Amino acid sequence: MSAPDEQAEKRAEKPEQPVEPTVLVERRGRAGVLTLNRPRALNALTHEMVGLLHEALRAWVEDPEIEVVVLRGAGERGLCAGGDIVAIHRDATTGGTGSEDFWRDEYHLNALIARYPKPYVALMDGIVLGGGVGVSAHASHRVVTERTRIGMPETGIGFVPDVGGTWLLSRSPGELGTYVALTAGHADGADALELGLADRMVASSDLDRLVEQLADPSAGSIETVLDAVAVPAPESALTAARAWIDAGFGHDDPREIVAALRARPEPEAHAAADTVATKSPTSVAVTLRALRAARAMGSLEEALAQEYRIALRMLRGHDFPEGVRAQVIDKDRSPRWEPASLDLLQEADVASYFAPLGDAELALTRPPSPASAGSEG
Incomplete structure (x- = not known):
């Protein structure tokens, strides 16, 4: 037997x-514990993962033994870095339809997470x-840590905040959500609390203990467990910046926002104007209009339907594939x-x-509320 054949046999036996x-x-x-398990890809969501999450959540709705759902990410780097942007870019440049199906299911x-009948x-x-924001910030209980770095970076890649991002950010205090959306900014744990994207802060070293207590029927209610482990959050940097953020981002035309920021005395306002100017002009304008529309909407579902319209058109436009090329593909x-x-x-346009x-x-x-559901007849 030749050496190559021996190697092939060893490979076959392995x-x-x-x-x-x-x-x-x-x-x-x-x-019920759900762990996003693609740590090498920072747990970026695939269509398969969306289906597995949906299947588990649906099954646990009717399971009396499951009283609480916990979502976490595998590895040390984070919960989830968003959707599989490379696969979406492939659809954008080849005319594929997989992204449309992915977004629809995502x-x-x-929406299921936001209306989930058990603590999540x-x-x-x-x-x-x-997309990591989409599977977490709609939860009934949202925990951040001192390591949290949360963001909706879409305007930097020619897209818009989706997965209900326009709904969430349009309800942040003042114009903080507009600021984060248009600048594609990142927020730490304290900022996430200020933005209304989270409810409690817990030390990252206590997360395993928190999961153990959430799973323990003798540990008390979910609220009791969370309150016992939570720690005070430091003051958000956004709090001190509210004056110039609200004044600068309180306009409905992105050009007026940039002009208002440049007219402010704060250096941070000028830096924000410069940042907005580097983002996709189309994404900035569409995002601002979507935020203003979402602010007047009565349900998350309406905002998601609007985001779906926008996403499909961004997929076939110029700036989205170009933004992904520049930031992710060619870098x-x-x-x-x-x-x-x-x-x-x-x-x-x-x-x-x-x-x-x-x-x-x-x-x-939107599903009917318990009060209205039984009022017919």
Whole structure:
């Protein structure tokens, strides 16, 4: 037998390594624990992961032994870095439809989490971006740590805050949400609390203990357990910046926002104006309009339907694939936006992103409240 044949035989005899599931679904006492399990990809969401999360959550609704759901991320870096942006870029450049299906199912998952009938505790430790916000910030109980770095970076890649991001950020105090959305800014744990994206801070070293107590039926109520482990949060840097943020970002035209920021005396306001000017002009204008519309909406489902319209059109536009190319694929950090500035943007072009999709509309309806559900007849 030749040497190559011997090597081939050894490879054939070597047992294959089992493939780990992308979402670990566990039962621990009274808790159902969901762990996003792609640590090398910072737990970026795939379509498969969305389906596994949805399946587990649906099953646990009717399971009397599961009293609380806990979401966490595998590895040391964070909960979730968002969606699989490379796969979405492939669809954008080849005309594929996988992203449309992914977003449809992802947004349904976001709505399910927001209306989940049992306590849903999201451990927002480390990096939490984009789609990671969608599976955590709609939870009934949202926990951040001193390691949390949360953000909606979409305007920097020619996209818009989605997964209910426009709904969440439009309800932040004052114009803090507008500031974070248009600058694609990141927030720490204290900022997330100020923005209304989280409820409690816990030391990252206490997260394992927190999960154990949430799973222990003798540990008391979910609120009692969370309150016992929570620590005081430091003051958010956003608090001190409210004056110039509210004044600068309180306009409905992005050009007026940039002008107002440049007219402020604070250096931070000028830096924010410079940052907005580097983002996709189309994304900035569409995001601002989406935030203002979401602020007047009555449900998350309405905002998700609007985001779906925008996302499908961004997928087939110029700036989204170009932004991903520049920031993620080639990493030259020099996107060539079209149009290149806010001054060249046409209102009709912005409005086109919001037009109804006809039969392709996201079919999301808000479930009736318990009071109204039994009022018929």
